[in-house]
Amino acid sequence: MSEKLPLEGVKVADFSWFGVGPITARLLGAFGAQVVRVESESRPDGLRSLAPFPPDKTGYNVSGWFNNYNPGKLSLSLNLNLPKGREIAYRLVRWADIFVNNFTPSVVERWGLTYDDLVKVNPDIIAAYTPMQGLDGPRRDYLGFGAVLGPVAGYNHLSGFPDREPVGLGTNYPDYVVNPGHTLVAILAALRYRRKTGRGQRIELAQIESSVSALGPALMDYTVNGRVQTRAGNRVPNAAPHNAFPCQRVALPLWLELGLDALERPGADRWCAIAVFTDEQWQGLCEAMGNPDWCRDEKFATLLGRKQNEDELERRIGEWTRDKPAHDVMDLLQAHGVPAGAVQTAQDVLDNDEHLKERGYYVYLEHPEAGLTAYDGPGFRLSKTPGRLRSAAPCLGEHTFEVCKDILQMDDGEIADLVAEQVLF
């Protein structure tokens, strides 16, 4: 195994906040890049003030949301609203190979961080911008966090049950894999190109375009067939059953029932996803259920029949799953060759999933204020150069001095002056 990580020696100036930008830079860091995260006391990342927090802890440094997206980075606290702050930003840009940003275009312009601005100080920079709607166009400065992006990009209309309002996905889904993933792919492609040619470039990911790109077939159904698809629940044309089935409810320990936030009380309902695409899998499901009489009904013998009688099929399977623990249903069906998976809760994936545990997907990192907390690992593994989270997220401004001295080559006097002037702040 190589000692060297792929991106060792690559330098990243991370001027982003919230989700897409920080998650992209986090992965660059996990694979060896040195990442300097730029924030300021006057404009900290909004996620720093959002839950979850460890019990009895508050402040900018302990948010589990922020920390999970920023491990392994150095934090430079820099006030970009002051001219001297912008000068230092340019010094950081000169040092960097990659610049990451996800503000709206007008903010980028106000801070003098457009691509045209950056190439004046670093002609070879790879500069990645990930605004909501793109850098130009009539809606370029529209506001929106992921909560608004999901509906605008079409996910809410298409997901969920047809008799329900478009309630969305329960999280700001495109923010986490689709948009940072596309950004990372583009940055790595640009990095290869730069290694070959010496030339940097501008990367622009409009979050709406990136998100829409993951919904291609629905769009082509409209552009080609004029059909407007809508919510279809958990069913698909080529499988039946294909849904989540109710399993044995779980009695909650009393301490969980008491005194917890009413917003987020742990649920006692449990479910198992079951999908049958082939007749072989159907036979496996019947066997696992003990071949009840109804399974032998002709109308369920073929996929077409199962689709035509899907309501009844689902009801009967639900009657069978209802009194069994979700993970038992999963294991039993898997033993019979049927694609099945417990609808896992966060507790399941974090504490109980033996598979994720053995693979070490979640990583626990010690943070000076937040303590030992869980971080998501990288979403892909390389056999010879496995990425790893090397340290917990930084406290706000934790590395300001270090970055100024070691990276920006400032002397102590200059740093002290800038602190006094609240440029480093």
Added chain:
Amino acid sequence: MTDDSALNDIRVLDISGEIGLYCAKLLADLGADVIKVEPPEGHPGRRSGPFYHDEIDPEKSLYFFNLTTSQRSITLSLQNPDGRALFKRLAATADVVVESFPPGHLDSLGLGYEHLCRIRPDIILASITGFGQWGPHSHYQWCDLVGLAMSGVMWLAGEPDDPPNRIYGNQGYISASIQAASGILMALYHRDVTGEGQQVDVSMQEALALAQETAAQTWDMQKVLRRRIGAWRVPMLQVPGIGNYACKDGYVFCYLGTPGGAPWPVMLDWMIEEGEAQDLTEEPYFSLIQELGLPLITQSVADAEAIERLAAPLARIHEVLSDFLGRRTKVEIYDEAQRRRLLIGMVSTPKDLVEDVQLNYRRYFQDVAHLELGETLRYPGAPVHLSETPWRIRRRPPFLGEHNAEVYGEVGIGPDELLTLTGAGVI
């Protein structure tokens, strides 16, 4: 066309199933020479809808079209010894192989990572599966739904009374594919620098796990489970301006009173200007609106007295807002709300997206000529723009085995041999 693409020196053999389609597409549209190696009966994606004009035909799947742009197609049976020998000849010319067989299957065919390394020492093998190459669930049966379920993502979506919801459009496959493409490019960069290839292991379950947002960290830190709550509603309180609102032609999604957007009084001003504020300019509504935001709501939900006091006036504000929005179209609301910096988005349908002024201004959609259909089809375009090495749909999706002669010719297989192999069902 000058080839200014980022991956113009990279050849990819894609022998994966549906889970790898988007990975291969990303690499192909970035300029890699992606050869889709299909079994003689065709890639399973060819049987997935929707279909062109609803003509159910493996050469007319819009699903497959969308996900195989810029690629070439050959047929090859890996079950056949001659097929495997042929695959090895191709692999000698390939930088990357993408696969999604159950772990160990390629080894059993003599085509696993170690075997491929003997043919091409610096090869990169990307294996995309439900649960990854090792671990107690690595041999579990999987599909998109199972990935969504096991990752914790599905638990978070939908109304509390319903089964947990699936996200539209095989997002488990898409997420795994995006992670795989990232891993492949990371491995390629490493190979460029060191000459060393490696295996990329992607588990759909892990690829999706980050999309739980804060759920894992909330459990870790507070031992509280985030769960599905439908339209972001607060239990016991109808909070005006949070969630879906029906309008003349569909829905808008409102997220008023949250940090980042304009505060609630800006919404009230809009209603006043239009003469539709009804009694919201009077007490107790006017004062309540001045402080209406997430802080007020989060303080109130734990306080039974506050809930009782607020329930009726909040319901009235909700009612007036519903009336106001219900008289307008979603585009009208979206554009005017955004002009006022109010956090409101329209709930777009596929039609809305195709007609979207921003996407069209930016020429997001790309027309691709299908001469054989006598038509040009409109495709979703670039997910990301690279100024020097553009993402681009370089050619229409391939017919099954369309490039057999061309690709096999490139590894020295002439027409006679091709005929023999075709006759034997190898290709």
